[in-house]
Amino acid sequence: MAAAHNSLAGRLTRTLILSVGAIWLLCVLAVVWYVDREISFNFDNELVEVSHRMFDIAVEQYDSLSEGHVPAQALVAPPPLFIQDEVVYQMVDGGTRPLLRSSNARPDYFDVPLAPGFAVTPDWRIYTVRHPTRDLYLQVADPIAERREAVDRTLFGLMVPLATALPLLGLVLWRIARAELRPLQTLAQEIAQRGSTDLRPIELAGLPKELRSVSDDVNRLLERLAHALDVERALAANAAHELRTPLAAARLRLQTALDHGLARSDVEAALEALRQLSHRAEKLLQLSRAESAAALARRPVDLVKLAGTVAEEFWQDARAAQRLVLHLPEEALAPAQGDVDALAIALRNLIENALRYAREGVVDLEVAAPATLVVRDAGPGVPPEQLKALRERHVRQTDDRTGYGLGLSIVSTIAQQQGAALSLISPPPGRGCGFEARLVLGS
Template identity: 50%
Template sequence: MKSAPVSLARRLTRPLVVAVITVWALGTALVAWYVDAQIQHNFDTELVESAHRQLYPALLDVRQSRIDADTPDQEILTMGEVPGDDHPEPLLLQVRTPDGKVLLRSRGAPITPFDAPLKPGFHNSIEHRIYTLYTPQDDLWLQLADPLGERAEIRSGTLTGLITVLLLMLPVLTGLIRHIARKELRSVQWLQQQITERSSSNLQPLVLQDLPLELRQVGEGVNQLMDRLHQALDVERALAANAAHELRTPLASVRLRLHTAVEQAQLQGSTQIAVGEAQTALTALETLSHRTERLLQLSRAEAGNTARFHTIDLLQLATTMAQEFWQHPRAQRRLDWEPPEDAAPVWVQGDMDTLAIALRNLIDNALTYSGGEVVLTVLRQPPALVVRDDGPGLDATQRLQIQERHVRGDTRHIGYGLGMSIVRSIADRHSAQLELLSPPPGKAQGLEVRLVFATITEEDLASAPQPLT
């Protein structure tokens, strides 16, 4: 059983909260360490200051006891009231001789010496932090002890406060992150709504204003996809329209001729008339087949996929086309293949099948409407396929017209109105230039059609897919 999908806002909230808690915990530990260091520093500073403040009164008591000389050596003097004695954990003071004997102590201080060496500076015992101060004038040592429990209590209280704040703010932080995530993800919902509204009858580009960079890139990708879909739908609709346009007349002619043949045969009993009409019908069917083939070529040319492009040798392509046309009697004596003197390959990027369709149309048009010799050749720089005939040629207006669909003018060159349109579509797919020269360079008349491709560098050829030969 599949689990219900989780919203993006919720998926973002969880890792963000975990990340914030982790960072906050690390920050809390660092703050606690820093605060503890400051607390220790402040306590040590206060301990030093207290030791210096208590030094003079303690020395007075020791000196006075020596003057009175009525104190037995083994008796330890007890100081009078010391500031902080009323504190639950007061500072503890001892004055000791160089041999470690305690001469003077505060009321809370132990009789036995502190567990600290007679050495200036700080020393930690199990329960106290002890500061030792030496007085050369009296050759005495003063030790002032601060209970460590108070410091631990303050440290614990500080850390507890920081953790308490974290725990109290965690629900607020979670809600705030979720609210921000939902607010910022409204643009995703808006983009999704726009995509949902698109259909085959509504392929308008998505509105991408005020969107974040990432969503804008997604939107641009969707717009490109819809543009390709729009083109594919246009090709499909154009194919249907072209089929209806091109097939209407031949089919009507076939019906009329066959109907006439049947009527004439029935009324006159003449088989010659029936045969003639049937032959006319057969010619019309051949025309229909030819136009159907052109429609299929047009559909394939306009729906070409650039993902099928490879490096192609134009010499190999032209040789294959020439051999194909030489199989037909009408092309054996009229089509001349003139390869370049250098037999090295002429590489271009393209689709072998669709380029073969384009070249086949160019040769077929030249053979059909020129009435004379047709020359096929390949140029090396820039790479180009060239088909040249010695017919009457075309003027500037006709050279533009024959690249449009269903435009009919001089039937010797215009054809069915699809051939050059197919070539134009294939050229556009290959980013090639379709050039029509009439008359060809160095000729008095005729038409030369060039399909000129971009030059491939050595680096491009080395990184290109495996060539198709």
Template identity: 40%
Template sequence: MTRRLMLWLTGATILFWFAAAGFGALVMREEFDEVFDSALQETAQRLLPLVVNDVFQREQSTDPFRMNDSGTEHAEYLTYQLRDKDGRVLLHSHDALPEPLAAPLKRGFYDTPTHRIYTEVAVSGTLFLQVSDPLAQRREAMLEGALTLFLPLLALVPLSMAAVWLVVRRSLAPIRTLRDEIGARDGGNLSPVGTVGLPAELNTIATSVDRLLERLRTSLDAEREFAANSAHELRTPIAGALAQTQRLIAELPEGAARKRARNIEKALENLAHLAEKLLQLSRAESGIGVSDRSVDLVPVVRLLTEEFERKPDNAGRLTLDVETGTSLTRKVDIDAFAIALRNLIENALIHGSTDSPVKVVAGKNGSIIVSNGGAVIPPSELAQLTTRFKRGKTEAEGSGLGLAIAATLVRRMGGTLEFRSPASDREDGFEATIRF
């Protein structure tokens, strides 16, 4: 918008300047013509009695007499001829041609392609003094006068662009401030924009945005509180039901009843897992991620990897590679980082192929890579994996929240989460990379 305003305002200003200069040049041309015509007429009237008197004092001759035959000659802008009623030239100035001027013998102005001529009559219409002014001189004066109007504009154009840019930028500064403030608001920052320092024209917009943010903040807080409370309250009864079901399985003999009890146990475990994910999602949306204290994340990566390896189902399925000298010291919340990495490793173990191990790599470039084997995921599905409750084409169990929670937390920590399929240095699999 600043560029468009600057271009349009500068263009309009330059257009008006050139139009005004052009109009001034036209007016100047008319004034020059009046001045030159007046000088031409006055010169003829002043010369006429002198020339006529000089002619009568000289001897009659058939050849025209040239003035200033002796003495220092000089260039003339105005030339003249004295002619009789038959058109013969009796006398002419030293720069004038001896041939008669191409102008009628009557008082007034007359234009030829090269000169403007004024004729004055004397001695009862028997003598005619014709004074000519070259049009080239008028055009030269007009051109020089027009250049004095237009040439300064060439210097004023860049100055005007700089002035317009400065004025527009300063005038639109409150709009940019309001834009940046609104752009900084998201699910983790719903604080009021405020109206301090904004002009009256933007106060209404800022006030409306603050009202909208207040309503949104209230709605999100209610949803988060409901989800967190529900998940928290469900954990105890789910754990109790799961314990009772496991005791029932131990007491029942092999048969259909025990099989149904195992199905109930599986369903309760999935429900407990979902409640845990909802609690993690609630924490992720509460804004955790950035810390004012720097911590080394490598020990957290080691601890989480060892924790997953201790589970019987994951034995031999995890490998950890920490490059020598790697130190991931960042100002991030340890809990947020642990939740994000836990979800990535858990996702790789659940959906990855059991034939190839899940690799966790911590690099010196500040990246943490979690990769697993398995079928290649199409690019169209990769872009949707961070959508809540969105699952790829897999038969494995899951809530569809793990990658969404990880993406939210990594974004809160100021990092990026990138997905790739197939994984690096292989033809299949899936790879998730956290970059700080």
């Protein structure tokens, strides 16, 4: 029962009932105020009409009863044929001396100033009219209770339907609310069914606009969760694949060094294996960062400064300094849009690949318009049928096992995240051999 009271359908029903009841009550009060005015207006018109008609009758009755002598006290008119319809009135002269009074009238009924028009006592509404030719006044009294009774009947007639209709209206609104909120329950059930093993997008037809936006947001969240889980699984798989060999090599070399008295060559071989392990771990972290969509930032990037910074890192190695040549444009370039860290990772991988596969040849790093980074080497190149496969993981340009097969995959992922175009060309235009990677960014 408590759950039903706290349900959205129950809360919506209560809110609607209270709102409708409050609006209805305000309307009833407004109608009662208006009806009270109309009833008073109609009663007053009737009172005026009766007063005018009764004046001649009252004068005739007074003249016939007095028969020429001045009465010491007010005369009492004979009762009418229908007592329940008798009009309460009295006639006075200009000195407020009572002359004639209806049989059901008492002097205290007319305790108001003598002046033409309406006057009110706690129990009566008095209308006073003056005779047009004689110094006579007729005062007719109408009971206030009759007016109140008419207003009460009107109010009762309006409140009874309200009290009767509200429960029925509540039931109808509750059923309507439950029916209209059924898509929300269906959406909640679909969301509850999703988990680490089921991240399918939610597809429900006929959802209202508000729930459709919620469904779209949940689907985007599920998509990001699925991508994050894929990155996590891929990182684990790549780590198991790439780190197994250098770990085994380092363990074997160290064990050999221990068995043979720590020979220098074995220790150096173990250090080389550990260096390869560190390098591969760095590549895996780069790949994980690229695939986790961390490279989605869009900020102005100075490609000349970026290329110079990355080139200086390689120039610190004497062998790379002799082979890596930086070519900069003569005119200033407009900044590109992207993430500077992600683009630096992509550029490093392109240069590492070129230095590795160029066979001691020169590697050209060029910044060109519009917003283009080019890495070109004079190595043996890649057959056309292998160019497309180079973007996949663990695919190498040669079979000498010197690389890890991750560099171009990392570059391709970053380019996709940055909305850039990556072109792999072999041989470069105007050359007989070599390999060129061209990264075109948005400006």
